[in-house]
Amino acid sequence: LSILLSLLVPAQAARSPDSAGIITPLGLSYRNSRGLHTSLCRRLRFSSSRDQLSSIKVAELALSLIPYSGLRLNVDVDLGITPTPSTTEVMRLSILAELHMEMNPEGNLEMVTSTCKPSLEMQSTEEMERSTPRFSFHHLGNRGKEETEAQAFLGRKLCLEISKFLYFPNEQLVSMTVPLPVTPSCQVQYLPLAAPMFSEQGVVISLQTTFQVAGMAIPLPVSPVPFSIPELPSSSPFHFVLAFSEHFYTSLFFALEMAGAFNMTLPSPLTTAAMAQNITQMGSLFQEDQAVTLQAVFRSTPRVVLEEDKAALKLFLTVHVGAGSSAFQSFLSVNADMSAGLLLSASERRMTISAAVIEDVELSLAASDVGPVPAALLEELFLPTIREEVPAQINAVLSEGVFLPHVTNFIYVDVNVTIHKDYVLVPCNLQLQVGSG
Ligand SMILES: *[C@@H]1O[C@H](CO)[C@@H](O)[C@H](O)[C@H]1NC(C)=O
Numbered sequence: 001l002s003i004l005l006s007l008l009v010p011a012q013a014a015r016s017p018d019s020a021g022i023i024t025p026l027g028l029s030y031r032n033s034r035g036l037h038t039s040l041c042r043r044l045r046f047s048s049s050r051d052q053l054s055s056i057k058v059a060e061l062a063l064s065l066i067p068y069s070g071l072r073l074n075v076d077v078d079l080g081i082t083p084t085p086s087t088t089e090v091m092r093l094s095i096l097a098e099l100h101m102e103m104n105p106e107g108n109l110e111m112v113t114s115t116c117k118p119s120l121e122m123q124s125t126e127e128m129e130r131s132t133p134r135f136s137f138h139h140l141g142n143r144g145k146e147e148t149e150a151q152a153f154l155g156r157k158l159c160l161e162i163s164k165f166l167y168f169p170n171e172q173l174v175s176m177t178v179p180l181p182v183t184p185s186c187q188v189q190y191l192p193l194a195a196p197m198f199s200e201q202g203v204v205i206s207l208q209t210t211f212q213v214a215g216m217a218i219p220l221p222v223s224p225v226p227f228s229i230p231e232l233p234s235s236s237p238f239h240f241v242l243a244f245s246e247h248f249y250t251s252l253f254f255a256l257e258m259a260g261a262f263n264m265t266l267p268s269p270l271t272t273a274a275m276a277q278n279i280t281q282m283g284s285l286f287q288e289d290q291a292v293t294l295q296a297v298f299r300s301t302p303r304v305v306l307e308e309d310k311a312a313l314k315l316f317l318t319v320h321v322g323a324g325s326s327a328f329q330s331f332l333s334v335n336a337d338m339s340a341g342l343l344l345s346a347s348e349r350r351m352t353i354s355a356a357v358i359e360d361v362e363l364s365l366a367a368s369d370v371g372p373v374p375a376a377l378l379e380e381l382f383l384p385t386i387r388e389e390v391p392a393q394i395n396a397v398l399s400e401g402v403f404l405p406h407v408t409n410f411i412y413v414d415v416n417v418t419i420h421k422d423y424v425l426v427p428c429n430l431q432l433q434v435g436s437g
Pocket residue numbers: 257258259260261263297
């Protein structure tokens with residue numbers, strides 16, 4: 001059995017990205033990295049309660065990209081120390097830490113420190129005010145050896161706290177993978193495929209989207225072409241860029257179809273008597289006049305086609321035409337193949353997807369209990385209803401929008417959605433949401 005399983009695993013592991021998140025160099029230097037700032041202060045205060053600290057201030061916090069390696073974190077902390085009740089000294093602790101991201105066994109991304117170098121500089125309050133050059137901690141020759149060792153100890157300890165303070169970004173990274181609702185029975189989940197890449201573009205996180213219907217992961221159609229993350233302009237004015245493949249959108253519609261979201265009942269103004277004016281056999285089938293309803297189901301999976309500046313949704317429906325107040329009874333089935341423009345926009349944490357007007361409809365008779373019906377008549381009877389109701393009902397399903405891959409404490413602002421051949425780019429800025437869950 002274990003041999004069998006080991007043979008199965010590689011097949012399941014054939015995963016490829018369908019979307020990506022790219023933190024740009026600008027996003028890394030985002031001044032509003034207040035989350036990091038606050039959590040670092042909290043950690044430092046906590047760790048240093050024993051060390052006669054009277055004040056603690058993070059003077060500088062900078063995160064920078066080292067292409068093909070990782071990130072560098074520079075932190076300068078000014079520590080006010082009162083060794084005796086009458087003296088106060090300010091010590092600047094500079095920390096230089098190299099960070100990189102790994103994927104842990106649970107499949108979550110995790111930031112870890114590879115090296116951390118603390119260095120301490122000492123100055124008295126008086127000197128601080130005159131802002132004279134600082135003494136290096138290593139050259140405090142006139143100080144007692146004992147005190148120097150105590151400070152080195154503090155440096156090491158604070159360096160340890162730096163690695164602990166990565167808990168905040170790591171918690172955020174975990175929040176990226178939670179399942180998010182699309183409709184009451186369908187959820188989307190964005191899973192990182194591997195450790196991120198650190199390129200000149202920024203930190204590139206490739207994602208694979210999965211969908212759950214009624215709590216079960218559904219197998220998605222296989223993409224005919226693997227998605228490669230598009231090159232971004234070298235100096236993006238945005239913090240973050242999301243990229244979605246054409247296949248991502250097709251998968252979304254596939255999942256919604258599996259969830260039954262597109263089994264639509266289309267109200268029609270027709271009655272059996274009105275239809276009998278054009279279709280004589282209707283008269284013998286329905287003695288009494290009855291309301292006619294249309295039920296649309298997807299004949300095959302909808303497809304999304306992305307072109308430069310243009311997205312289209314291709315729908316392949318079968319519309320069952322029936323009557324019957326208690327149980328729907330179909331007497332006519334019409335295949336309806338159509339294309340609608342797809343409008344995309346995004347804000348905060350969601351992408352809004354909506355179908356515009358239906359273009360290029362092709363109706364053909366699929367089955368009939370009332371004899372042949374010419375195409376011109378099918379169009380006269382059903383086209384107005386299909387044109388109006390199909391986009392309206394699709395848009396009702398998608399009305400809440402689809403969650404973008406995101407981390408809990410941030411929202412996307414200044415979002416600019418651009419459609420390209422085979423992919424969609426969503427450049428945006430990040431904004432920390434204070435007090436959000
Ligand atoms: C959608 O409707 C078709 C035809 O009526 C039915 O076979 C199918 O089970 C329905 N799907 C869902 C998910 O309800």
